Amino acid sequence: MLRFITVIWLAISATAAQAEIDIKQVTSPGGINAWVVEEPSIPFIALEIRFRGGAALDAPGKRGAINLMTGLLEEGAGDMSAQEFQSAREALAASYSFRSFDDTISISARFLTENKGEALDLLRQALVDPRFDQEALDRVRAQVLSGIAGDEKDPNAIASATFNALAFGDHPYASSRQGTAESVTALTQDDMFVAHRNALTRDRLYVAVVGDTTAEAVGEMLDELLGGLPATGVPAPDDAEFALEGGVTVVDFDTPQSVAFFGQKGLKRDDEDFFAAFILNHILGGGGFESRLMQEVREERGLTYGISTSLVPMFHAELMLGQVASANETIAEAIDVTRSEWARMANEGVSARELASAKTYLTGEYPLRFDGNAEIAKIMVGMQMVGLSPDYVINRNDFVEAVTLEEINRVASELMQPDDLHFVVVGKPVGLTSTN
Known part of the structure; x- marks a missing residue:
């Protein structure tokens, strides 16, 4: 109860x-x-x-x-x-x-x-x-x-x-x-x-x-x-160097459906281009059924039930990751389409309509995250850990709205590196062999 x-209480004041x-x-x-x-x-x-x-x-x-x-x-x-x-x-x-x-x-x-x-x-x-x-x-x-x-x-x-x-x-x-x-x-x-x-x-x-x-x-x-906890502990590890180059690694596993986990370098949470990259990821693979990858890999070709991407700015490394599953006979095509969409976004960027639609969604869903005392506490402690100020909850949607079409397409050309994408495929994929 x-x-x-x-x-x-929070739903009444969500807006x-x-x-x-x-x-x-x-x-x-x-x-x-x-x-x-x-x-x-x-x-x-x-x-x-x-x-x-x-x-x-x-x-x-x-x-x-x-x-x-x-x-x-x-x-x-x-x-x-x-x-x-x-x-x-x-x-x-x-x-x-x-x-x-x-x-x-x-x-x-x-x-x-x-x-x-x-x-x-x-x-x-x-x-x-x-x-x-x-x-x-x-x-x-x-x-x-x-x-x-x-x-x-x-x-x-x-x-x-x-x-x-x-x-x-x-x-x-x-x-x-x-x-x-x-x-x-x-x-x-x-x-x-x-x-x-x-x-x-x-x-x-x-x-x-x-x-x-x-x-x-x-x-x-x-x-x-x-106050009874120790004042200090052991030093944190050094930052991690991302050592993967573009290519494919196949792990043989007896299953009728292959799983592909893929990624490249990302960018830090405090990077000045983070919000542009955040919106970019939403358009590419973070926006559910409306994302480009879902449209191209699932809706247009029926190669998967789902494909998604995310920005992952960890404390010692920054990644842009994705995952897709497809039948052994079609996983190679799913990977080809994914890499092609990665390249298309890098070369052509996004449209004004895509940018406007992403902004509408991202600014509209943000207040809904504050759906209880526990969720608010989680958001606040997360803000502290990445160095945000308390007024971020007031200004966050302004940061999203401030991203211009020119800015997001510049970030797309700089961030998206289709030749650097590495796919780890687990299954018995037809037409795929390890390149590393």
Whole structure:
């Protein structure tokens, strides 16, 4: 019911969402920063915490340690076993989520205002005083190993993993954050404490809070919640060098349908051409059924059920990626059409009609992202991590509207490199062989 009410409240003001969101910045006495949106009409608080670094901070020979450690944060803390921790959480009707990614560790918390103190104390114990009991370690390890085994049989996972391994050499991005069966099996309880100490540190911290609280109250609680974490951790890895040249890599896999994962270099999130590239990607392959690739590969030729592209500006590398699946007999044609559309966009750019249509969609859907306290908190913490200012939510659509036809077509000619596209194809593709 609370979620329903929250959505209704925001839906009513969706068209004026930018004006409704008043972001306040606070700093605790201990120097911890947070962004806060006060919404006292509903007795509910959403808290988002991010630690920059994520699985890329795994120690040499310990791949998968940070991912496994993150999965253990709710498996007992302080003097509570895993079962006791879950019982305490359920008694508070609180929700916690702990997830690791290549560049971040994400913690999401949801709780009623009346349970704020107890919910925050339980979260503090999970973050600051985890137990990493051997029984819990073995159980969660088994879950991770099951996921690794499943990925070894999943064509999509194989394609992505192969692309990353070829693209990034010995950088952490080259391997799965889950680790390998061998590396995860070898991880110990001591490795969990080391991973925790290295990754969950105050110098990597970003916080956003939305709901029935005040900026003053958040400032007071930050040190209590997070002040017990180490001040600093291990250094971040160097930036990754994208090592893939244009071509095709075929991974033999017994399936009637091939999966192709493809990409080239992208551009940084703070690049002055980012918004032009963002709109460009929407027109090419990020706009669903209206995108060029969907029209040409699916609608005109019937070669796939779906094809998509995305800009992926990670912290240590920038990519433009895509994915398509087609029958073994037609995947070669799907790749040819994709590369041709890539080249056509580079050479001819986009039309005024395409640009206007993309702007209408992108500016219209943006307020709809703010569909609840939790979503607003996620957006705010993400903004902090890429160096945006609070007024971005007000100005974002202006940035989209400011992109001119001349600008987007210049970016198309500079960014789109069809000869640099590399396709990793998993399956038994007819008429395709590896070129590398």
